[in-house]
Amino acid sequence: MAALAVAMGIGRFAFTPILPMMQADLGVSVAAGGWLASANYFGYLLGALSAMAVRIPAAAAIRIGLALIGVVTVAMALTSHFVLWIGLRALAGVASAWVLVFASSWCLERLAPLGRPLLPSAVFAGVGVGIAIAGGACVVLMQQHARSGAAWGLLGVLALVVTALTWPVFGGAAAAPSERRRVTGDRIWNADRMRLVLCYGTFGFGYIVPATFIPVMAREIVRDPVVFGWAWPVFGIAAATSTFAAALLGRRLRNRRLWSLSHVLMAIGVGLPVVCPGIAGIIGAALFVGGTFMVATMTGMQEARLVGAGRATVLMAAMTAAFATGQIVGPLAVSYLARAGGGFAEPLLAACALLLVSAGTLFWSSRETEART
DSSP: HHHHHIIIIIIIIIHHHHHHHHHHHHHHHHHHHHHHHHHHHHHHHHHHHHHHHHOOOOOHHHHHHHHHHHHHHHHHHTTOOHHHHHHHHHHHHHHHHHHHHHHHHHHHHHHHHGGTTTHHHHHHHHHHHHHHHHHHHHHHHTTTTTTHHHHHHHHHHHHHHHHHHGGGGHHHHHHOHHHHOOHHHHHOOOOOHHHHHHHHHHHHHHHHHHHHHHHHHHHHHHOOOHTTTTHHHHHHHHHHHHHHHHHHHTTSOHHHHHHHHHHHHHHHHHHHHHSSSSSSHHHHHHHHHHHHHHHHHHHHHHHHHHHHHHHHHHHHHHHHHHHHHHHHHHHHHHHHHTTTOSSSSHHHHHHHHHHHHHHHHHHHHHHHHHOOO
């Protein structure tokens, strides 16, 4: 839980609640924010691709990733050079992907024999916990009129402290042979696995616009940080609690049906700011998207473990790479539309449509696999 809180709550998503602060004290535009977000997601893609090929024990990869996240997050506070920011956010993305892929594989491998579904839920709840803590810290700092550099420095130090505390947990834990084995073409890829990869990639594009710009959209409506700043902690709290609800639903629904349902609810959340402009629509989007994106992540990773069998890490990494590709496109689309005088409506509606298509695909494939079994 702590590892994923650092990897995702800070390494990936600390930028989201800090961006309004960077707009206020450094004049960062929405277009520039889109490029910084995409740099992080491009690094995430590189991290996922390298995780497919690297031969390193999972525990070592997790340790390296956590330490790198802390260092580059602190470094964001020490410079205001945009090119350096791009590089630092890309490195944070690489490290985040390593921690997500290797920590998910490391934990699920050890928890599966216990047969206790709430334990994997606790692991993946770490993402929401990290988001809520980072968002709450930024709300407090904005109330104190602190600058964005203070937020980067505080969260970077927090990441290093958590890394030091969790370091011994991964000590001496070698990766299972299946995690180190590199698998080639026809032994791992078939139509069903490619379908999982594509649906996970669609999920990446579908959730990323609200996940990147919810505080910015809220700030355009309400300037008071006490109000707009809470959009991101609400997103994190919804994410943290959703994994436990998913564990209970998982007793009745198989992974793919639960994954499909999460895409439908996420699509509703993504479309809310368009059909219901105002702070209520933004908070509704935070609840619906925050409450489903970790369910999609958890069920997707669990399905990859089942379908990939002894080569699950490769399938998880491929799905994460597709996810990263999808989420690179979203912020770039927002940047392009911002320069052209557009807004958030077009990318939000496109994301909503793609999520509904992928939901139908997952539901159909669940019926197909159930018929075979």
